[in-house]
Amino acid sequence: MLKKERHDFIMRQINLHNRVLTSDLVQLLNVSEDTIRRDLQELVDEGLLYKVHGGALSKSYHSSFDDSTVYARDSKIAIAKKATNLIKDGMVILTGGGTTILELVKQLPQGLTATFFTISPLVAVELAKYNNIEVILIGGLFSKNSQVTYGGHVITQLAEIKADLCLMGTSALHPEEGLTDTYWEINQLKKAMLACSKRTAVLCISEKLDIALRLKVCPIESISYLITELDVNDDLLANYRTKELNIL
Amino acid sequence: MLKKERHDFIMRQINLHNRVLTSDLVQLLNVSEDTIRRDLQELVDEGLLYKVHGGALSKSYHSSFDDSTVYARDSKIAIAKKATNLIKDGMVILTGGGTTILELVKQLPQGLTATFFTISPLVAVELAKYNNIEVILIGGLFSKNSQVTYGGHVITQLAEIKADLCLMGTSALHPEEGLTDTYWEINQLKKAMLACSKRTAVLCISEKLDIALRLKVCPIESISYLITELDVNDDLLANYRTKELNIL
DNA sequence: CGTTTTTTTGCTTGTTTGTGCAAGTTTGTC
DNA sequence: GACAAACTTGCACAAACAAGCAAAAAAACG
Secondary structure: OOHHHHHHHHHHHHHHHOEEEHHHHHHHHOOOHHHHHHHHHHHHHOOOEEEEOOEEEEOHHHHHHOOOOOOOHHHHHHHHHHHHOOOOOOOEEEEOOOHHHHHHHHOOOOOOOEEEEEOOHHHHHHHOOOOOEEEEEOOEEEOOOOOOEEOHHHHHHHOOOOEEEEEEEOOOEEOOOEEEEOOHHHHHHHHHHHHOEEEEEEEOOHHHEOOOOOEEEEOHHHOOEEEOOOOOOOHHHHHHHOOOOEEO | OOHHHHHHHHHHHHHHHOEEEHHHHHHHHOOOHHHHHHHHHHHHHOOOEEEEOOEEEEHHHHHOOOHHHOOOHHHHHHHHHHHHOOOOOOOEEEEOOOHHHHHHHHOOOOOOOEEEEEOOHHHHHHHOOOOOEEEEEOOEEEOOOOOOEEOHHHHHHHOOOOEEEEEEEOOOEEOOOEEEEOOHHHHHHHHHHHHOEEEEEEEOOHHHEOOOOOEEEEOHHHOOEEEOOOOOOOHHHHHHHOOOOEEO
């Protein structure tokens, strides 16, 4: 087996499981530990993964699991600022959950008149601070991980909504694979949210770009706006600029 | 499991529950106490949590724990403590909103296995911190005043629920007039909550006793438990002791 | 084809890291 | 103030690691 093939194999494992063990790779690839270690080091040098004692972890692993001290808060605030420009008086807006969306909601202009549907209790509470915003919280099972409501009941209710704009955070975005996710329930949820909104804005910090996870939500064409903390002309966005996608 | 993963796991637990017990982590992660202690110490060195005898606490929890603005907080904590005794494993419980209920939810025993329906987003978020509690948030219009969902849609959904116990705070209780309220919508809501629960516990600080408001929710006979911060033999409760009402 | 150069791999050595055990100390509780 | 649980410290052992070296494989060249 060629080195390049090994690297690809390792990266597939990483994207699938968020981690690999050196010992596992030794068995699976039938090479010495040293070779694996060298492979991992090279992949680290390319910035593709994160090495720890005993193996390696996916780079996106952190962002999805560690909201300890609101990871990358500055970036998220910058994104939120940009996103507020999409919101106009009279709109019907549907939002997901997550720290980025929450940041956005905190930055809405006072006096904005709009209707918000949301699956996030925290977002609902924050929205309630605005006098002229009508808030509808979509009920259902409550996810301990994502802190949003989910499940069949939520999806049924989403089907009854017609929103002008859907705002969602994301755990991964890839120019070819589009929007992807790790959990089946969240995947279904996002599909339903997309389906009931005229346009969709994806709020995505740059380190989640160019990553594809297990489950596909939608192709990139289904997204209307991509909002990152980067400058519109940043090189990292080159692959997205070709698509008919409004980049903010 | 890799060390880094353990650390992430611990931080997730901390963010979820605001605290972790060393003994729990030993079981959950299947490593020795020593390892857990070392992990905790390392996380302390990174400034991510506080270590205490028996486990560790979230850092943000303490700094943000000045809910001292909550009116009559001590009384509410006392009430909450009593109310937890009503809750047993396996129960299906319906809760309203309000600071007293929120306080109660914070005091539930770790490891409680139960199903909670709630109309309060904040209660839902708090409940989500317990591993063995299933949380269903009832969705609908979100009230800026009461911080709960309300309206026809909520009432329709309540009609589908069969709860063992309903926990609600109250703005007034009167020996003759029973449970009363000021707002039409909340009135309707409470009626619906009562209707779908076998028993109802009313959490009521003493200064709201003997007050009757505009709209009648139910006679005092419809209530199973009255929980105040007072001693069961307090004179203020005399008028209620005559009724067939369990006073705690 | 053979020979030289480069790359890749596995082995050896010595080092670091992670974990559990044992002994003694502190802390919380009744 | 006694007892158990939780904690600290030091130590030992195994697993994982880094660096240098030599054999093997692949590539380059005439």
